[in-house]
Amino acid sequence: MPLSIETYLEQLQGQDLLRFITCGSVDDGKSTLIGRLLWDAQHLTDDQLAVLKNESKKFGTQGSEIDFALLVDGLSAEREQGITIDVAYRYFATAKRRFIVADTPGHEQYTRNMVTGASTADMAIILIDATQGVLTQTRRHAYLASLMGIRQVVLAVNKMDLVGYDPSTFQHAVDTFQKFAHTLGFDRITSIPVSALKGDNITQRSANTPWYSGPTLMGLLETIEINTPESERLVFPVQWVNRPDASFRGFSGYVGEGKVSVGDEIRVTLSGHTATVTEIVSMNGPMQEAVFGDAVTLKLSKEIDVSRGDIISLSQRPLETTDQFEATLVWMNEEAGLHGRNYDIKLATQWASASITNIKYRVDINTLAHEACTRLSLNDISVCTLAISKPLVYDNFQHSKTLGSFILVDRISNATVAAGMITHSLRRAQNVHTQVLSISRENREKLNGHKGKVIWFTGLSGSGKSTLANALEVELHASGYRTYLLDGDNVRQGLNKDLGFTDADRVENIRRIAEVAKLMMDAGLIVMTAFISPFRRERQMARELIGEENFVEVFVSTPLEVCEQRDVKGLYKKARSGLLPNLSGVGSPYEAPEAADFEINAGQTELDKAIAQLMRSIT
Incomplete structure (x- = not known):
């Protein structure tokens, strides 16, 4: 088995570390290149060599010769298909330097894997097949490398043996790439x-x-300068x-920028509390100073929150915060x-909530043109603005990878859905303040004589939401x-008349309603909302925004066939005839609540x- 990174770090203390990725189009030879580097670095054990020779006979593409790509293409699916579909990391060293190399996929559908590999890389090797020249994926990966902050690139024009080592073929590939990359x-x-x-x-x-009079690839990798970020701030x-x-309380983390020393006065950015560093503890014992990349525990001079x-941060160099910013998102x-x-x-x-x-716009990475779009699809690279539920410490990604990069996580599935790089804070984030x-x-609730609350009715069209909400208001008023009462049809004639019925418009419709309902609840009112609100995520958003203790979800679970028989507004007839393509439950999904506070089948x-049941719970 390849040596672990921990073993390397123990064996090669004192040598610096270069992280790099290989990328390019499918079958440009990325895995073969890394296999060759491992081979030439004499980094294969006898067992590995025996396995490689055996698997070259089974899966190799080089006849009786060793297929170096099999050293990297570890997944059986990759070996059978002859392509790389995951990020494969390998660790090796020479007498001059340690290396971590990430072999990233060439296919467009694995763009997210390439972004993962590039996120920690110091440089990129972009391969071009000399017989093919610069392809779409070459441009895609060059753009992604630039986007992820990589500033040093090796353009390896591979398979020169197949073009008779023709210098004009090499120069044509170089010129084409340089023309595309000059803006990156x-x-x-x-x-x-x-x-x-x-x-x-x-x-x-x-x-x-x-x-050719330039360096060899290994010679360049061994000597290229690594630009370690230097910062005067912490x-x-x-x-x-x-x-x-009971005798020790410290704060563990890593130095993402700058350095910290015993005796430094530090500040907790959001709270503003300050203290002095009295000890720095690492896994190897006490330290006087910790620098970029060190994982340590800080002990402070006094108890602060x-x-x-x-x-x-350092108290004399405070960091900035924002709750709204523009960012480039890679949708995953x-x-x-x-x-x-x-x-x-x-x-x-x-961690916070973000919308x-x-x-x-979306970036066409073949031409770098900006294209209008209304949703983010897999592998899209788009520029968006985001609003955050509370201020976060941030920076521009170009200035700080630590404070300028983030991920978005789906609140239902916990899947990472996007990686983002902050461009800048929005001015309104600094100009708008809570009054x-x-x-x-x-005070308003005392005057009204009761608590404010939101009763959220959800269900299919025709299920009886509006009828129930209206009857409940009549009883409460009496x-x-x-x-x-906020009713779906009524609101769409005014506040939300600009919205249609696409998934994106439905999401925005419910976001606005949740904000309005919260304001009306703040006025001390009992607010009823009667909306299909088809998506669990948005209903959960409304619950969190309004507050668990103030939110009552009523699922009107009348079956689809009953709703369709009623068809009071004629919507199902239109949907079945193709005139209304986005009706919830027919052409667009309805996600029923999994644990509503109340469930009422209005057909039964x-x-x-x-x-009467609702009144007992509300009053």
């Missing part, structure tokens, strides 16, 4: 003619390319409050990203309660009994 912000592009299969210009200069995301016993997710999920939908955001160790407030009001919700339950 790379600091350095080094072009090398290679044959990964034959070993030309990999570790030894090839006699087949006397016209960024220390807290991962854990470390309290092994610090918890997981806080960001510690099969389910589309929608304007207005809520997700969880993780930025460094900070996409605007999808500005303190003299009259509070409690009992002296101050109420208001008498209206009076249903209202």
Whole structure:
């Protein structure tokens, strides 16, 4: 088995580490190149060599010769198909440097894997098949490498043996790539003619390319300078409050930027609390100073409120916060990203709720053109604005990978749906402030004589939501309660008249209603909402926004066939004839509540009994 990274770190203390990725189009030879590097670095055990020879006979593409690609293509599906579909990491070393290399997929559908591999890389090797030239995926991966902050690129024009080591073919590929890449912000592009299969210009200069005078690939990897970020500020995301016993309380994390020393005065960014660092503890014992990348525990001079997710900085160099920003999103999920939908955001160790407030455009990475779009599909790269539920410590991604990069997580499935890079904070995030009001919700509720609350009716069209909500308001009003009913059709004639019935519009429709219902509840009213609200995520968003203790979800579970028989508005007839393609339950999904506070089948339950049941719970 390959040595673990931990073993390497133990064996090779004192050598610096270069992280790089290989990328390019399918079958450009990325895995073969890495296999050749491992072979030439003499990094194979006897057991590995025996397995490689055996598997080359079964799966190899080189006849009786060793197929170096099999060293990297570890998944059986990859070996059978002859392609890379996952990110394969390998660790190796020479006498001069340690390396971690990520072999990233070439297929467009695995763009998310390529982004994963590029996220921690110092440089990229972009391969071009000399017989094919610059292809769509070459451009895609060059753009993604730039997007992920990689500034040093090696352009390896591979399979030169198949074009007779022709210098004009090499130069044409280089010129084409340079023309495309000149706007991508790379600091350095080094072009090398290679044959990964034959070993030309990999570790030894090839006699087949006397016209080439540049470095070999391994020579470049061993000598290229790694631009370690230097910063005068401290960024220390807290991962854990470390309290092994009553005598010790420290804050564990990693130095994401800058350095911290014993005696430094630090600040907890969001709370503003300050203290002095009295101890720095690592797995190897006490330290006087911790620098970028170090994982340590800080002990402070006094007890202050610090918890997981806080960001510690130097007190004289405070960090900025924002609750709205523009970012580039790489969408990584099969389910589309929608304007207005809520997700969880993780930025460094900070967590909050986030919603996409605007999808500005999608990038066509073949031409870099900006295209209008209304949703985010798998592998889309789009520029969006996001609103966050609370201020987060942030920075521009170009200035700080630690504070400028984040992920979005689906709140239902917990799947990572997107990776994002912050462009800038929105000005309104600094210009809009909460105004303190003299009259509070409690004052209004006291005057009204009852608590504010939101009764959220959900169900299919024709299920009886509006009938139930209206009857409940009549009963509440007769009992002296101050109420208001927000009905789906009525709201769409005014506040939401600009919205249609696409999934994205339905999400935005419910977002607005939830905000309005919260304001009306703040006025001390009992608010009833009668909306299909077909998606669980948005109903959960409304519950969290309004507050668990103030939110009552009523699922009107009248079956579809009963709703369709009623068809009071003629919507089902239109849907079945193709005139209404997005009707919930027919052409668009309805996600029934899994644990509603009340469930009422209006086709079986008498209206009076249903209202009496609701009244008992509300009053």
